[in-house]
Amino acid sequence: MKYFAAFLPMLNEERSQLYRPQHLEFLDKMSADGKVFARGRFADGAGGLVIYVAETLEDAKAMAKKDPYIVHNARGLEIHQWEMISDAFIPKIS
Template sequence: MLDEQRAKGRIFANGRFADGWGGMVIYQSETLAEVREWVENDPYVTHQARRFEIHEWEMVH
Protein backbone atom coordinates (compact mmCIF):
# COMPACT_ATOMS: atom_id res chain seq x y z
CA MET A 1 0.00 0.00 0.00
CA LEU A 2 2.77 2.46 0.86
CA ASP A 3 4.47 1.78 -2.48
CA GLU A 4 1.23 2.66 -4.26
CA GLN A 5 0.81 5.85 -2.21
CA ARG A 6 4.46 6.79 -2.81
CA ALA A 7 4.07 6.24 -6.58
CA LYS A 8 1.11 8.66 -6.52
CA GLY A 9 3.27 11.30 -4.79
CA ARG A 10 1.27 11.14 -1.55
CA ILE A 11 4.11 10.28 0.84
CA PHE A 12 6.69 12.80 1.99
CA ALA A 13 8.60 10.33 4.20
CA ASN A 14 8.13 7.16 6.21
CA GLY A 15 10.08 4.82 8.45
CA ARG A 16 10.34 2.93 11.73
CA PHE A 17 11.11 4.48 15.08
CA ALA A 18 14.63 3.56 16.25
CA ASP A 19 13.32 2.17 19.55
CA GLY A 20 11.15 -0.37 17.71
CA TRP A 21 7.92 1.11 19.10
CA GLY A 22 6.31 1.62 15.70
CA GLY A 23 6.70 3.90 12.74
CA MET A 24 5.48 7.02 11.03
CA VAL A 25 4.23 7.99 7.58
CA ILE A 26 4.09 11.64 6.57
CA TYR A 27 1.46 12.06 3.87
CA GLN A 28 1.08 15.06 1.57
CA SER A 29 -2.52 16.05 0.95
CA GLU A 30 -4.83 19.00 0.49
CA THR A 31 -7.21 17.81 3.21
CA LEU A 32 -7.17 15.85 6.45
CA ALA A 33 -10.22 13.92 5.22
CA GLU A 34 -8.28 12.65 2.23
CA VAL A 35 -5.48 11.30 4.43
CA ARG A 36 -8.00 9.68 6.77
CA GLU A 37 -9.58 7.88 3.78
CA TRP A 38 -6.18 6.58 2.60
CA VAL A 39 -5.20 5.34 6.05
CA GLU A 40 -8.56 3.78 6.88
CA ASN A 41 -8.40 1.79 3.61
CA ASP A 42 -4.85 0.53 4.18
CA PRO A 43 -5.02 -3.29 4.36
CA TYR A 44 -2.89 -3.34 7.53
CA VAL A 45 -5.46 -1.08 9.19
CA THR A 46 -8.56 -2.83 7.83
CA HIS A 47 -7.19 -6.19 9.03
CA GLN A 48 -6.36 -4.63 12.41
CA ALA A 49 -2.64 -5.43 12.10
CA ARG A 50 -1.78 -1.77 12.76
CA ARG A 51 -3.35 1.19 14.52
CA PHE A 52 -2.99 4.82 13.55
CA GLU A 53 -3.21 8.38 14.77
CA ILE A 54 -3.41 11.35 12.44
CA HIS A 55 -1.82 14.67 13.33
CA GLU A 56 -1.58 17.70 11.06
CA TRP A 57 1.98 18.95 10.74
CA GLU A 58 3.12 22.44 9.85
CA MET A 59 6.63 22.15 8.46
CA VAL A 60 9.02 24.99 9.19
CA HIS A 61 11.46 25.81 6.41
Protein backbone atom coordinates in the same frame (compact mmCIF):
# COMPACT_ATOMS: atom_id res chain seq x y z
CA MET B 1 -1.37 20.54 -0.51
CA LYS B 2 -0.76 19.92 3.17
CA TYR B 3 1.22 17.39 5.17
CA PHE B 4 -0.34 14.96 7.64
CA ALA B 5 1.63 12.88 10.14
CA ALA B 6 0.15 9.43 10.70
CA PHE B 7 1.46 7.60 13.76
CA LEU B 8 1.04 3.83 13.48
CA PRO B 9 1.58 2.41 16.97
CA MET B 10 2.08 -1.35 17.23
CA LEU B 11 -1.08 -3.22 18.21
CA ASN B 12 -0.21 -6.77 17.21
CA GLU B 13 3.35 -7.75 16.31
CA GLU B 14 2.34 -11.04 14.67
CA ARG B 15 -0.20 -9.33 12.39
CA SER B 16 2.30 -6.58 11.67
CA GLN B 17 4.81 -9.13 10.36
CA LEU B 18 2.10 -10.95 8.40
CA TYR B 19 0.86 -7.82 6.63
CA ARG B 20 4.24 -6.06 6.25
CA PRO B 21 4.66 -6.95 2.54
CA GLN B 22 1.19 -5.59 1.72
CA HIS B 23 1.84 -2.49 3.84
CA LEU B 24 5.11 -1.78 2.00
CA GLU B 25 3.46 -2.35 -1.38
CA PHE B 26 0.69 0.08 -0.39
CA LEU B 27 3.24 2.72 0.64
CA ASP B 28 5.29 2.21 -2.54
CA LYS B 29 2.16 2.90 -4.62
CA MET B 30 1.18 5.91 -2.53
CA SER B 31 4.73 7.28 -2.83
CA ALA B 32 4.73 6.77 -6.61
CA ASP B 33 1.42 8.67 -6.75
CA GLY B 34 2.94 11.58 -4.80
CA LYS B 35 0.73 10.99 -1.77
CA VAL B 36 3.50 10.08 0.72
CA PHE B 37 6.24 12.56 1.59
CA ALA B 38 8.19 10.35 4.03
CA ARG B 39 7.81 7.10 5.93
CA GLY B 40 9.66 4.82 8.29
CA ARG B 41 9.48 2.57 11.31
CA PHE B 42 10.56 3.46 14.83
CA ALA B 43 13.88 1.86 15.75
CA ASP B 44 12.50 0.65 19.08
CA GLY B 45 9.76 -1.42 17.41
CA ALA B 46 6.94 0.77 18.75
CA GLY B 47 5.42 1.28 15.29
CA GLY B 48 6.03 3.78 12.51
CA LEU B 49 5.26 7.12 10.92
CA VAL B 50 3.92 8.08 7.50
CA ILE B 51 3.73 11.67 6.26
CA TYR B 52 0.84 11.88 3.80
CA VAL B 53 0.27 14.69 1.30
CA ALA B 54 -3.40 15.67 0.93
CA GLU B 55 -5.80 18.58 0.66
CA THR B 56 -7.67 17.89 3.92
CA LEU B 57 -7.42 15.87 7.10
CA GLU B 58 -10.39 13.82 5.90
CA ASP B 59 -8.55 12.97 2.65
CA ALA B 60 -5.44 11.95 4.59
CA LYS B 61 -7.50 9.77 6.96
CA ALA B 62 -9.22 8.10 4.03
CA MET B 63 -5.84 7.20 2.52
CA ALA B 64 -4.37 6.02 5.81
CA LYS B 65 -7.36 3.80 6.55
CA LYS B 66 -6.62 1.82 3.35
CA ASP B 67 -3.20 0.76 4.69
CA PRO B 68 -3.26 -3.03 5.26
CA TYR B 69 -1.83 -2.47 8.75
CA ILE B 70 -4.94 -0.47 9.64
CA VAL B 71 -7.40 -2.65 7.71
CA HIS B 72 -6.18 -5.77 9.55
CA ASN B 73 -5.82 -4.11 12.96
CA ALA B 74 -2.05 -4.69 13.17
CA ARG B 75 -1.38 -1.01 13.94
CA GLY B 76 -3.31 1.85 15.42
CA LEU B 77 -3.78 5.18 13.66
CA GLU B 78 -3.39 8.70 14.99
CA ILE B 79 -3.18 11.43 12.36
CA HIS B 80 -2.59 15.17 12.59
CA GLN B 81 -1.87 18.00 10.18
CA TRP B 82 1.87 18.70 10.23
CA GLU B 83 3.32 22.13 9.53
CA MET B 84 6.80 21.21 8.38
CA ILE B 85 9.72 23.51 9.13
CA SER B 86 13.06 22.41 7.75
CA ASP B 87 16.53 23.86 7.54
CA ALA B 88 17.55 20.63 5.78
CA PHE B 89 20.76 20.05 7.72
CA ILE B 90 21.62 16.36 7.62
CA PRO B 91 24.56 15.43 9.88
CA LYS B 92 26.93 12.65 8.94
CA ILE B 93 26.42 9.46 10.92
CA SER B 94 29.57 7.51 11.60
